[in-house]
Amino acid sequence: MNYQYVVQRLLLALVVVLGITFVVFMIMQIVPGDPARVILGPYASDESVAGLRDRLGLDRPLLEQYLTWLAKAARGDFGQSLLNGQDVAPQLLGRIGPSFELAIVSLVIGLVIAFPIGIISALKPGSAIDIMATVFSQIGVSVPTFWMGIILVIVFSLNLDLLPPSGYTPIREDPGDWLAHIILPAFTAGFVSASIQTRFIRSAMLDVLSANYVQTARAKGLNERTVIMRHALRNALINIVTIIGLQITALFSGIVIVEVVFSWPGLGKLAFNAVEERDYPLLQGAVMVIAIMVTLVNLVVDLLYFLLDPRIEYV
Amino acid sequence: MASKKSSSSKRSTSAEDQLGPANTLWRDAYRRLLRHRLAMFGALVLLIVVVMGIFGPAITPYDPNGMDFADRFADPSFEHWMGTDDFGRDIFSRIIVGARVSLQVGFIAVSVATIVGTGLGLVAGYGTRVTDEVIMRAMDVLYAFPAILLAIAIMAALGKGIGNAMIAIGIVYVPIFARIARGAVLGIRNEEFIIAARAMGAGDIRILLTHVLPNVLSPIIVEITLSLAFAILAEAALSFFGLGTQPPDPSWGRMLSEGRAFFRQSGWMGVFPGLAIFFTVMGFNFLGDGLRDALDPRLRR
Numbered sequence: 001m002n003y004q005y006v007v008q009r010l011l012l013a014l015v016v017v018l019g020i021t022f023v024v025f026m027i028m029q030i031v032p033g034d035p036a037r038v039i040l041g042p043y044a045s046d047e048s049v050a051g052l053r054d055r056l057g058l059d060r061p062l063l064e065q066y067l068t069w070l071a072k073a074a075r076g077d078f079g080q081s082l083l084n085g086q087d088v089a090p091q092l093l094g095r096i097g098p099s100f101e102l103a104i105v106s107l108v109i110g111l112v113i114a115f116p117i118g119i120i121s122a123l124k125p126g127s128a129i130d131i132m133a134t135v136f137s138q139i140g141v142s143v144p145t146f147w148m149g150i151i152l153v154i155v156f157s158l159n160l161d162l163l164p165p166s167g168y169t170p171i172r173e174d175p176g177d178w179l180a181h182i183i184l185p186a187f188t189a190g191f192v193s194a195s196i197q198t199r200f201i202r203s204a205m206l207d208v209l210s211a212n213y214v215q216t217a218r219a220k221g222l223n224e225r226t227v228i229m230r231h232a233l234r235n236a237l238i239n240i241v242t243i244i245g246l247q248i249t250a251l252f253s254g255i256v257i258v259e260v261v262f263s264w265p266g267l268g269k270l271a272f273n274a275v276e277e278r279d280y281p282l283l284q285g286a287v288m289v290i291a292i293m294v295t296l297v298n299l300v301v302d303l304l305y306f307l308l309d310p311r312i313e314y315v
Numbered sequence: 316m317a318s319k320k321s322s323s324s325k326r327s328t329s330a331e332d333q334l335g336p337a338n339t340l341w342r343d344a345y346r347r348l349l350r351h352r353l354a355m356f357g358a359l360v361l362l363i364v365v366v367m368g369i370f371g372p373a374i375t376p377y378d379p380n381g382m383d384f385a386d387r388f389a390d391p392s393f394e395h396w397m398g399t400d401d402f403g404r405d406i407f408s409r410i411i412v413g414a415r416v417s418l419q420v421g422f423i424a425v426s427v428a429t430i431v432g433t434g435l436g437l438v439a440g441y442g443t444r445v446t447d448e449v450i451m452r453a454m455d456v457l458y459a460f461p462a463i464l465l466a467i468a469i470m471a472a473l474g475k476g477i478g479n480a481m482i483a484i485g486i487v488y489v490p491i492f493a494r495i496a497r498g499a500v501l502g503i504r505n506e507e508f509i510i511a512a513r514a515m516g517a518g519d520i521r522i523l524l525t526h527v528l529p530n531v532l533s534p535i536i537v538e539i540t541l542s543l544a545f546a547i548l549a550e551a552a553l554s555f556f557g558l559g560t561q562p563p564d565p566s567w568g569r570m571l572s573e574g575r576a577f578f579r580q581s582g583w584m585g586v587f588p589g590l591a592i593f594f595t596v597m598g599f600n601f602l603g604d605g606l607r608d609a610l611d612p613r614l615r616r
Contacts, residue, residue, distance in 0.1 A: 012452075012455070015452050015455070015456075016452070016455050016456050016459050019452065019453065019455070019456030019459075020456055020459055020460070022456075023456060023457070023460070024468075026472075027468055027469075027471060027472045028472075030472035030473065031471075031472050032473075032474065138353075138597065138600060138601065138604075139597065141544075141600060142544065142593055142596040142597035142600050143593055144548050144551050144552065144589060144592045144593065144596070145552070146551075146552055146555050146571070147551075147571060147585075147588075147589035147592060147593070150571060150575070150578070150585045150589065151585065151586070151589065153578070154578050154582040154585050154586075158578055158579050158582065159582065249458070249459065249460075249461050249462075250461070250462070252461040252464070253461035253462045253463045253464065255461075256461060256463050256464050256467070257463055257552055260556060268464065271464060271467060271468070272467065272556060274471075275467055275468075275470070275471040275558070276557075278471075280471070283468065283471055287460070287464060287468045290460075290461065290464055291459050291460045291461075291464070294459060294460075294461060295459045298459075
């Protein structure tokens with residue numbers, strides 16, 4: 001196997017993670033005005049602002065400030081919330097779980113919808129089912145995520161009173177209630193990702209169905225089911241795994257929106273609240289954790305792809 | 316060029332023919348586009364939205380900000396096609412006026428992304444190994460953020476408002492254009508016509524602008540159209556979150572966020588602004604897909 005690929009891929013991930021920390025660090029630098037003034041508010045005295053500037057090291061060179069900040073962040077010290085003065089890190093930790101639960105359930109819902117539709121439409125290109133699948137994926141990518149959430153709430157919560165419109169119950173406390181709360185947000189995010197994945201699964205299947213080994217499998221008299229499941233789908237999966245990986249970033253974009261719409265206590269909702277309250281350290285922490293999580297998931301998917309298909313080389 | 320002219324002079328000498336094969340390529344693409352039903356449907360929808368955006372306040376049946384407290388939360392009727400909101404304002408009129416904001420933000424944000432992203436991509440693909448690495452790794456970093464999260468973070472730094480929303484959405488889509496432009500450049504940088512141009516003494520900038528750019532144009536045109544769809548979605552989301560358009564500018568995203576408190580009284584308030592966003596985005600998606608099929612027939616299945 002070509003382990004050079006693995007090393008290069010790991011290096012790239014490291015570069016990206018470092019880059020993410022730099023972008024996140026810069027958020028605070030771009031904020032118009034004096035960050036110390038922003039932190040203390042408009043009524044603080046000039047002395048206390050100067051004091052804070054000194055404590056935060058705002059008068060030192062930018063690179064030095066970044067490295068100090070990075071060294072702290074690497075030790076899990078993301079500073080204190082401007083709003084309640086508490087450490088940011090523990091607040092972030094409590095939000096990772098709910099975000100991940102929502103991401104996984106959304107992804108599963110998305111795949112459960114996308115797989116059958118994608119495969120069937122690839123088996124019968126040009127058929128009525130294929131056209132319907134194309135229309136479905138076109139509509140799916142055009143629906144605003146937050147609007148879909150709103151419509152689901154209007155129908156299933158406000159009118160039919162079947163599911164709660166927002167909120168969260170930890171799965172350990174009450175699995176049934178957890179499920180009731182996660183259905184609408186996960187379906188909202190999952191529907192959009194399903195529409196994108198349907199296309200990719202369809203085209204990945206179309207690719208392998210015309211391959212020589214599939215023709216051979218048919219020619220040697222295997223039944224169609226075996227040809228599709230054992231020969232075609234298995235090879236198509238290699239591409240599908242990568243695409244799901246690429247979709248993780250987009251999925252989390254949807255998750256952030258859905259968390260805000262459904263008041264789901266995840267990192268996205270935390271980031272949004274931090275923007276509302278101008279709580280920059282909290283925002284920096286939340287944005288950084290989400291971006292790094294997404295990068296790591298992408299890394300794992302890429303390495304998985306490498307294991308599935310050793311032919312791959314880094315380009 | 317001279318040989319092209321002489322070879323086609325037998326057939327006719329009309330101005331079109333003298334423009335050479337590039338012109339036929341675009342004309343063929345245009346013909347294919349006209350035959351693409353979904354693309355034409357998308358174009359029709361967009362035409363309506365653009366008319367709404369241009370003429371806006373002049374063609375609304377009611378004053379979009381005119382309140383009528385006797386007629387709040389009205390359901391759709393012949394009088395108010397899309398009903399009225401919590402102030403008794405005509406929702407249809409507000410949707411017509413809202414088209415302008417969506418289109419403005421979309422076009423400006425995508426222009427930012429196109430110019431910056433394509434520029435960076437051309438330089439990365441055409442320049443040295445080091446420039447390429449630096450630019451593309453920076454693009455990888457930007458690409459690692461979920462789109463809406465990056466936009467929110469940039470908005471937090473720059474401040475709320477429609478102008479900053481345009482910048483934020485534009486930055487988010489820079490890496491996409493950079494990657495497309497770079498990929499296209501890499502595909503042609505060692506082609507004979509580039510080498511010939513260099514042998515004739517053309518400088519790098521001249522080669523980039525007159526030889527490389529025209530050849531990477533079609534994937535970029537497709538991406539511009541599809542990015543407009545994303546930009547309008549992103550603007551709506553930012554405005555829905557209260558970060559984009561600020562009162563009193565009417566926008567579809569803000570209509571939804573302002574209506575949230577009243578969905579129990581009138582679910583309709585949540586339906587129509589969303590449909591307006593949906594159809595506009597769908598229009599750009601359809602047109603973009605049609606353009607892709609028309610500009611690159613090899614990709615068709």
